[in-house]
Amino acid sequence: MTWQLALEQALNGVQLGLMLFLIAAGLTLVFGIMDMINLAHGSLYMIGAYAAASVAQASGSFALALVAAVAITAVIGVLLETILLRHFYARDHLSQVLGTFALLLMINEAVRMIFGSQPIMLNTPQALAGPVSLLPGLRYPAYRLFVIGVGLAIALLLYVLVARTRTGMRVRAGASNREMATAMGVNVRVLFTALFGVGAGLCALAGAMLGPILSVQVGMGESVLILAFVVVVIGGIGSIRGALVGALLIGMVDTMGRALLPALLRSVLPPAAASSVGPALASIAIYVLMAAILMWRPQGLFPARG
Amino acid sequence: MKRTIAALALGIALASPLQAADQIRVGFLSTLSGPGAALGIDIRDGFNLGIKHAGGNLGGLRVELVVVDDQQNPDVARQAVERFVKSQKADILTGVVFSSVLLPILPAIVQSETVYISPNTGPKDYAGEKCSPYFYVTSWQNEDIPGAAGKYMGEKGYKKVYLIAPNYPGGRETVEGFKRLYKGGTTEEVYTKLGQLDYSAELAALRAAKPDAAYVFLPGGMGVNFIKQFVAAGLNTEVPLFLYGSSADEDTIKAVGDPMVGLFNTAQWNHDFDNPQNRNFVAEFQKEYGRLPTMHASQGYDTAMLIDAAIRDVKGKIEDKAALRKALEAANFKSVRGNFRFNSNHYPIQSIYLRQIVKDAGGRITNKTVSRVLADHADAYASSCTMR
Numbered sequence: 001m002t003w004q005l006a007l008e009q010a011l012n013g014v015q016l017g018l019m020l021f022l023i024a025a026g027l028t029l030v031f032g033i034m035d036m037i038n039l040a041h042g043s044l045y046m047i048g049a050y051a052a053a054s055v056a057q058a059s060g061s062f063a064l065a066l067v068a069a070v071a072i073t074a075v076i077g078v079l080l081e082t083i084l085l086r087h088f089y090a091r092d093h094l095s096q097v098l099g100t101f102a103l104l105l106m107i108n109e110a111v112r113m114i115f116g117s118q119p120i121m122l123n124t125p126q127a128l129a130g131p132v133s134l135l136p137g138l139r140y141p142a143y144r145l146f147v148i149g150v151g152l153a154i155a156l157l158l159y160v161l162v163a164r165t166r167t168g169m170r171v172r173a174g175a176s177n178r179e180m181a182t183a184m185g186v187n188v189r190v191l192f193t194a195l196f197g198v199g200a201g202l203c204a205l206a207g208a209m210l211g212p213i214l215s216v217q218v219g220m221g222e223s224v225l226i227l228a229f230v231v232v233v234i235g236g237i238g239s240i241r242g243a244l245v246g247a248l249l250i251g252m253v254d255t256m257g258r259a260l261l262p263a264l265l266r267s268v269l270p271p272a273a274a275s276s277v278g279p280a281l282a283s284i285a286i287y288v289l290m291a292a293i294l295m296w297r298p299q300g301l302f303p304a305r306g
Numbered sequence: 307m308k309r310t311i312a313a314l315a316l317g318i319a320l321a322s323p324l325q326a327a328d329q330i331r332v333g334f335l336s337t338l339s340g341p342g343a344a345l346g347i348d349i350r351d352g353f354n355l356g357i358k359h360a361g362g363n364l365g366g367l368r369v370e371l372v373v374v375d376d377q378q379n380p381d382v383a384r385q386a387v388e389r390f391v392k393s394q395k396a397d398i399l400t401g402v403v404f405s406s407v408l409l410p411i412l413p414a415i416v417q418s419e420t421v422y423i424s425p426n427t428g429p430k431d432y433a434g435e436k437c438s439p440y441f442y443v444t445s446w447q448n449e450d451i452p453g454a455a456g457k458y459m460g461e462k463g464y465k466k467v468y469l470i471a472p473n474y475p476g477g478r479e480t481v482e483g484f485k486r487l488y489k490g491g492t493t494e495e496v497y498t499k500l501g502q503l504d505y506s507a508e509l510a511a512l513r514a515a516k517p518d519a520a521y522v523f524l525p526g527g528m529g530v531n532f533i534k535q536f537v538a539a540g541l542n543t544e545v546p547l548f549l550y551g552s553s554a555d556e557d558t559i560k561a562v563g564d565p566m567v568g569l570f571n572t573a574q575w576n577h578d579f580d581n582p583q584n585r586n587f588v589a590e591f592q593k594e595y596g597r598l599p600t601m602h603a604s605q606g607y608d609t610a611m612l613i614d615a616a617i618r619d620v621k622g623k624i625e626d627k628a629a630l631r632k633a634l635e636a637a638n639f640k641s642v643r644g645n646f647r648f649n650s651n652h653y654p655i656q657s658i659y660l661r662q663i664v665k666d667a668g669g670r671i672t673n674k675t676v677s678r679v680l681a682d683h684a685d686a687y688a689s690s691c692t693m694r
Contacts, residue, residue: 112339143538279498283499
């Protein structure tokens with residue numbers, strides 16, 4: 001493997017990882033602070049993508065689409081939390097899973113009714129459509145670089161917000177011990193509604209930015225939700241830092257697995273066997289990683305609760 | 307003995323009225339949502355146009371058509387088949403796009419002695435020893451179209467070809483088909499997950515492998531995404547790309563646009579075929595749906611025309627299943643692709659053509675037929691079919 005290929009695959013892994021981080025960040029806080037399993041989190045990602053596609057089609061501006069998608073989805077997230085999800089906090093995990101799963105199905109059907117079951121096209125902005133030369137012999141899609149840039153900026157912003165501000169301190173306090181935080185005067189209810197809105201907005205940003213790379217369609221949230229849960233579990237429930245590390249790890253392992261495993265197997269196994277084992281192994285690589293990490297550290301890499 | 311008598315009694319009971327039914331129940335199960343939806347929708351629209359051209363009925367019988375979306379999910383398909391076969395007593399089933407959906411449901415259909423006519427996937431499983439009197443394919447055997455590409459690319463002197471296909475029976479058979487007729491070079495194969503939409507890792511590996519050319523079979527939204535990302539990575543200036551017909555069809559062209567001009571692909575049909583039934587089909591399809599038909603639309607249309615002809619040949623007596631099957635075998639219809647006949651395994655014997663995407667005089671980006679690559683081609687499995 002040449003260094004260009006290694007670098008290109010690393011960029012691919014980082015790009016996937018950062019997008020997973022945007023989705024997992026909200027999920028891990030909701031899970032960590034309110035002890036709430038929200039299966040409808042992926043639906044917010046889908047809503048964000050559809051909102052971006054609609055605004056982009058209507059206005060022709062991708063930047064406007066990004067902003068609008070985040071705003072619309074954050075509002076929807078806040079409404080969902082105050083009207084519906086709030087009532088599930090006191091319930092056990094099974095009720096939460098059933099309730100939010102029902103929500104997921106309803107949102108899917110609603111989107112199908114409004115937008116139809118055919119995927120919607122969301123194109124990359126013209127300025128970012130081509131490749132850029134990073135180094136001699138290494139050309140990389142401009143749009144993916146843009147995604148990496150935005151992802152990094154948001155990750156940094158979140159880090160400062162959570163680690164350096166008073167609000168962030170309250171969030172961390174809520175994640176490590178909710179009762180104690182409440183007793184110390186943190187208004188957990190308001191904090192949580194705000195958090196839910198931010199989580200929804202981050203989800204929408206991921207959906208809107210991945211829309212042009214993937215496709216905007218009903219059910220796009222589910223596959224991403226599973227990955228996000230893997231990230232949350234690996235990183236440690238409630239930990240933003242864990243979510244970032246976990247997401248980058250998953251992005252890297254998934255990309256490298258797809259890129260390297262088949263070739264690696266070809267050098268040890270006969271071609272026919274390698275071609276059937278390779279893709280199967282690549283697609284389960286991240287779950288193997290999750291199992292290994294959980295065996296080593298059952299609480300995840302950076303447990304929020306001491 | 308008892309069984310023979312029972313069978314006789316049943317035979318008499320069924321045969322004695324032998325009145326022509328006044329309607330035919332057709333169960334149409336296809337992928338109408340998700341990334342594979344474009345294919346299913348075109349097959350459905352082609353099929354409906356076929357019914358319309360047959361006078362709003364099939365072979366003179368009123369059509370009771372039930373359309374179900376299989377969501378590219380074998381479990382959904384299985385439930386639908388159960389309903390079609392048991393409660394709705396469908397006479398003919400058709401429509402499935404993907405072999406990963408069709409293969410799990412086909413045993414139950416064949417066992418219930420219901421005729422299934424495949425307007426798309428032609429799996430090798432049912433082309434050889436397991437060929438069935440109830441199973442017909444109006445499209446192609448899965449190896450036909452990639453085989454033509456393999457033959458062409460071998461003759462053009464591409465020594466190292468990079469193959470990409472999804473990891474499911476249709477994808478694997480496509481790669482096999484390519485390799486069967488590709489001579490004079492080596493291939494490297496990459497299998498992706500069915501339904502995968504992000505190809506960043508595969509594209510980076512493709513660039514590093516520096517092949518003479520790449521051949522890609524990624525039906526539906528997978529292909530649209532792959533080609534877009536191929537262009538975004540700048541690979542279109544580095545590696546010649548050859549496509550499976552459906553990834554280079556009018557729907558994909560509409561989604562991707564200019565970067566597709568110049569690409570070669572193979573298929574059994576193109577909208578510029580100059581025969582009366584095809585001119586009529588293409589014109590009417592555009593009038594009805596406001597877009598150019600794809601090869602999948604032509605397959606749906608031919609399927610309706612085949613059923614129409616068979617029912618006409620048995621004079622509407624579809625209760626006589628043996629006669630109906632015989633009439634289907636005869637394929638007494640005019641295919642929009644020109645010559646069409648069934649092989650002994652009920653898969654087509656047909657020609658496969660090279661097409662190129664061009665910008666025509668009116669500035670429209672579309673497929674143009676270049677040459678015939680395989681003439682009256684029969685698949686490699688028919689010889690082991692005994693059709694019991």
